Amino acid sequence: MKLRTVYLKVGNMDEAAAFWQQVLERAPHRQSPKWTEFLIGDVRLGLLLNDFGDEFDGSGAVPVFEFEKDALLSFLDRAKANGAKVVVDGLDDPNMKSIVLRSPDGHEFELCTCHE
Secondary structure, three states, X not given: OOOOEXXXXXXXXHHHHHHHHHHHOOOOOEXXXXXXXXXXXXXXXXXXXXXXXXXXXXXXXXXXXXXXXXXXXXXXXXXXXOOOEEEEEEOOOOOXXXXXXXXXXXXEEEEEOOOO
């Protein structure tokens, strides 16, 4: 078994896709009016248009992106420049080594230097 896709429900596909495209610095692998998908290694990060009436603010799913320290700081700067807000900053905490951000549409995501 392998993890294929993690997806987030979004209220505005154009805005969400633009945010993730800018932050990930890659074009979507697949895109339609109701689905956008980015390849990150062997896993896909999907965006599903919430056009079926679910009420939500963000989600309980938190994708974690692992980086080398310099690459993490560059990604962090790009994410904040595109509207992400810091929720928890644990980069200097040796037990955490990560930072949690919230995208403009309310989804949390984590950046870490948590190499095993």
